[in-house]
Amino acid sequence: MDWTAAWVTLRLALWTTGLLFVLGLPLAYWLATTRFPGRGLIEALVTLPLVLPPTVVGFYLLVATAPDSPIGRILALIGIDRLAFTFPGIVLGSVLFNLPFAVRPFTAAFQSIDRRLIEAAWCLGVSRWRAFTGVMLPLAWPGILTGLVLTFAHSLGEFGVVLMVGGNIPGVTRTLSIAIYDEVQALNYRAADRMAGVLVGLALGVLTLVYWLERKGKRR
Amino acid sequence: MRAELLVQIRRRYRSGFEVAAAWHQSLDPATVTVLFGPSGSGKTTLLRCLAGLERPDDGRIVLGEEVWFDAATGRHLPPQRRRIGFLFQEYALFPHRTVAGNIAFGLAHLSRAERRRRVAELLALFELEELAERYPHELSGGQQQRVALARALAPHPRLLLLDEPLAALDGPTRDGLRRKLRRWLHTLNIPAVIVTHDWLEASTLGQQVIVLASGRVLQQGPVEEVFSRPASTRVADIVGVETVVPGEVLNIAGGLARVAVGSATLTAVAPSELNGRVYVCIRAEEVTLLPAPPEATSARNRLRARVVHVEPEGALVRVELDAGFPLVALVTRPSCDELQLAPGRSVWALIKAPAIHLVPR
Numbered sequence: 001m002d003w004t005a006a007w008v009t010l011r012l013a014l015w016t017t018g019l020l021f022v023l024g025l026p027l028a029y030w031l032a033t034t035r036f037p038g039r040g041l042i043e044a045l046v047t048l049p050l051v052l053p054p055t056v057v058g059f060y061l062l063v064a065t066a067p068d069s070p071i072g073r074i075l076a077l078i079g080i081d082r083l084a085f086t087f088p089g090i091v092l093g094s095v096l097f098n099l100p101f102a103v104r105p106f107t108a109a110f111q112s113i114d115r116r117l118i119e120a121a122w123c124l125g126v127s128r129w130r131a132f133t134g135v136m137l138p139l140a141w142p143g144i145l146t147g148l149v150l151t152f153a154h155s156l157g158e159f160g161v162v163l164m165v166g167g168n169i170p171g172v173t174r175t176l177s178i179a180i181y182d183e184v185q186a187l188n189y190r191a192a193d194r195m196a197g198v199l200v201g202l203a204l205g206v207l208t209l210v211y212w213l214e215r216k217g218k219r220r
Numbered sequence: 221m222r223a224e225l226l227v228q229i230r231r232r233y234r235s236g237f238e239v240a241a242a243w244h245q246s247l248d249p250a251t252v253t254v255l256f257g258p259s260g261s262g263k264t265t266l267l268r269c270l271a272g273l274e275r276p277d278d279g280r281i282v283l284g285e286e287v288w289f290d291a292a293t294g295r296h297l298p299p300q301r302r303r304i305g306f307l308f309q310e311y312a313l314f315p316h317r318t319v320a321g322n323i324a325f326g327l328a329h330l331s332r333a334e335r336r337r338r339v340a341e342l343l344a345l346f347e348l349e350e351l352a353e354r355y356p357h358e359l360s361g362g363q364q365q366r367v368a369l370a371r372a373l374a375p376h377p378r379l380l381l382l383d384e385p386l387a388a389l390d391g392p393t394r395d396g397l398r399r400k401l402r403r404w405l406h407t408l409n410i411p412a413v414i415v416t417h418d419w420l421e422a423s424t425l426g427q428q429v430i431v432l433a434s435g436r437v438l439q440q441g442p443v444e445e446v447f448s449r450p451a452s453t454r455v456a457d458i459v460g461v462e463t464v465v466p467g468e469v470l471n472i473a474g475g476l477a478r479v480a481v482g483s484a485t486l487t488a489v490a491p492s493e494l495n496g497r498v499y500v501c502i503r504a505e506e507v508t509l510l511p512a513p514p515e516a517t518s519a520r521n522r523l524r525a526r527v528v529h530v531e532p533e534g535a536l537v538r539v540e541l542d543a544g545f546p547l548v549a550l551v552t553r554p555s556c557d558e559l560q561l562a563p564g565r566s567v568w569a570l571i572k573a574p575a576i577h578l579v580p581r
Binding site: 114116117119120121123124125126127128130134135138139 | 271273300303310312328329371374375
């Protein structure tokens with residue numbers, strides 16, 4: 001068992017989930033409550049990573065953040081000289097690649113809330129922020145939790161984007177799925193089997209949790 | 221200060237549907253305006269414009285000295301700042317909050333002690349003390365309605381907006397709550413605008429009624445005037461109750477009330493609260509006409525009446541009678557011929573006691 005790789009994997013999953021909670025929630029709220037032209041395009045962009053090969057996302061991320069690119073220069077200004085082959089780099093790749101796994105359940109959760117409940121809150125004179133935290137958030141919570149758990153589980157097994165952006169640096173960007181690949185290449189089936197088993201167990205546990213949460217959400 | 225609500229709005233939809241209405245009502249003493257019409261008439265749109273949930277395309281809304289909406293200056297006060305109480309059609313209670321939690325939601329600006337006092341006050345007023353810790357899905361329709369009303373009234377709104385307040389309830393619950401709602405509106409002295417398609421609700425609760433169809437105002441005025449003298453057959457159709465006359469309750473015995481109307485006396489089923497002066501409401505379909513006095517009948521009311529006017533209305537004939545008070549009957553064409561109904565002819569009118577509705581005035 002490669003404990004260093006397991007630790008990198010766990011950190012990557014936690015960072016990805018945390019960032020998508022902070023960034024994905026406003027995006028989902030905006031998508032769920034606003035009508036505007038070109039909305040379909042934004043939704044398609046959010047869903048795109050679901051159908052694209054991870055290598056494509058990784059490739060464009062490398063190109064976009066190269067030191068001589070516009071984004072690369074901005075990053076250099078704030079003290080980040082490169083994203084390729086670094087931990088922040090694979091976090092960014094993982095966040096982009098997991099966007100649909102978080103934002104789609106969030107959006108669905110917000111959309112399933114009866115619009116009149118929000119209007120009722122407004123008519124009671126409370127601010128929009130309080131209507132959001134006091135009505136929207138508690139009612140959408142099962143769906144938000146589902147999105148977070150799915151994101152976490154999915155980023156545990158991230159392979160393509162991490163390999164493209166991060167390479168295979170032990171302790172920095174080498175995750176469990178990459179370690180498994182290495183062991184198989186080296187014909188160490190027993191080591192690969194142990195790590196693969198851990199991932200299967202984790203994924204199964206997390207998905208069971210998701211379905212349990214969904215049932216709980218429906219009961220209300 | 222002019223204590224008046226002034227409404228003059230027009231709302232256009234991209235589909236071409238347009239709603240427009242104008243009225244004013246006194247805030248002190250508080251009055252109730254009823255927006256009356258079939259579904260799709262645009263009455264809920266008007267209510268949502270008043271709440272600020274929709275923005276009219278044209279016109280003005282002014283409450284007292286405060287301008288809520290003015291198309292000319294582009295002013296549009298958001299619902300949060302209008303201090304209104306809105307009762308949604310299916311109540312829209314917060315499912316994740318208890319009864320007390322629902323009522324307290326609009327009181328976040330108060331201190332904890334003040335909030336608790338106000339919630340207790342409303343729980344008592346609406347007889348909800350026992351249910352304070354229940355969740356909305358554990359309540360009956362009538363209880364939910366009371367919670368929604370308590371929640372809307374908690375922050376001391378200046379105007380109450382009720383969207384079909386009783387439509388989601390079953391018959392007996394509705395009858396009870398209709399009378400209570402009238403009493404609450406009266407004792408709290410709160411001006412209100414009520415959307416409904418039920419004439420009994422309109423005449424029990426309102427002073428002023430605006431009859432709408434397809435987004436247009438067909439008639440507006442005092443309730444008894446609109447309901448007893450519809451300006452067109454279309455209004456009469458929508459209202460659905462042709463006879464509305466003032467009467468005086470003489471006595472009540474065994475659940476039946478004797479009511480003096482004009483020069484006639486009627487027997488009606490008595491609602492639990494009556495104070496003497498009532499409106500007597502009779503739907504034209506409920507009046508049976510006979511050429512001679514009936515021998516044995518279960519109908520309590522047998523009136524000698526003179527035909528005043530006969531007017532064909534599709535397959536039916538509308539007959540205006542003088543039965544000691546103006547009465548309207550609706551008969552089929554064959555029975556009209558059979559009875560040889562013509563102005564001046566004398567007939568007998570039969571009305572069963574439960575078909576006569578008494579509305580306090």
